[in-house]
Amino acid sequence: MKVGVIGLGDIAHKAYLPVLTTQPGVVPHLHTRSPVTLRRTADTYRVPEAQRHPGLDALLDAGLDAAFVHAPTDAHPELVTRLLRAGIPTFVDKPLADDLGEAQRLVALAESTGVSLAVGFNRRHAPAYAQCLEHPRDLILMQKHRASVPESPRRLVYDDFIHVVDTLRFLVPGPVDRIDVRTRVRDGLLHHVVLQLAGDGFTAIGAMNHLSGSAEEILEVSGQVAKREVRNLAEIIDHKGQPSVRRRGDWVPVARQRGMEQAVVTFLDAVRTGRRLSAQDALRTHELCERIVDDALGRC
Known part of the structure; x- marks a missing residue:
């Protein structure tokens, strides 16, 4: 081939x-x-x-x-x-x-x-995230932050926050009927963005701060008296009574860990x-990104 x-x-x-x-x-x-x-x-x-x-x-x-x-x-x-x-x-x-x-x-x-x-969209294939499809997902929280690099709204959303948008879409357990966007823009640069998707029995919230002081990615899915937390795609913490921690194996390649x-x-x-x-589903993610960019540009 x-x-x-x-x-x-x-x-x-x-x-x-x-x-x-x-x-x-x-x-x-x-x-x-x-x-x-x-x-x-x-x-x-x-x-x-x-x-x-x-x-x-x-x-x-x-x-x-x-x-x-x-x-x-x-x-x-x-x-x-x-x-x-x-x-x-x-x-x-x-x-x-x-x-x-x-x-x-x-x-x-x-x-x-x-x-x-x-x-x-590699996160759809990352084992730690794909396994969350087996977990109750009444509430989904995803944070993906950067240390100190606010950027133009279009660049930040399409090059970085798009991962959050697509991961939320991947994990929501049903049709989305409510969308809410919040952005903070100063001097034409996007500092942070929050996206909320909601449907029958679930809410998914994604947040990104480009002035957070650290680079990190945290995903939490919870429901039915249980919570799963994934840190930086490498560490899985299951909460049901006492927390149980699983970490990426020492010999697992990063490309496999990240999907x-x-x-x-x-x-x-x-x-x-x-x-x-077909890229039709991926296009739905791009449509949401454009909606976020429009909100941010409206605040410039």
Whole structure:
């Protein structure tokens, strides 16, 4: 299986290349605009010269069976459009685009061409979070904070808070019929945001503070006299009487702990079996993100 990897930056090195280059039957084809980065990355993973592509046209001419897009967000629309029109099943780092109109266009293109399109919401595959689907979820609380970096509303929401939005959507136990957004904006920068989703018998609250003093991620799900707490995707604390603590094993790879490995394998398995993946559900997350951005921009 010939698999293109577009964009060879930090996330590709930390999360995706270590997984892709060890999958049986996967032949990686690399593309980035930087010759130095292309050479260094290909040398690191022992990718032959014939599988190194400084130009996108050359990569597409290689006859790809699938592609992963890890380029900067503003490059996603053009790259994904080229891949989908070439009939190549495509996996894209979140967000699909940081503009709802562009995201809608790409999903519509994938649907009309019948080509798989997947968005990299890795937390849906992270074991500590996926296991929460088995827990009562009358109340869901998720916090994802940063130390001291307020950002523009669009960048903060689409590049960071989108994980909180999608995780809440993934975990809610029923249809959402009430949505509430609260943002704090100063001098055009978003300091913190709170999202509440509610439905019959449940409430889900997500919060992010970019001036919190620390970087942390905490998820709590509770109901029926029990609570499960997950800290930084690595530590699970079950509360039912006395707390019980489980920690990530010393030899568990970070990519597996954070769900990246499982997301990659799920996508590749779908390609191998000819199962088409739709990004329609991922689009619902982008719609919520745009709603939050609109609220924040209204406060500028």
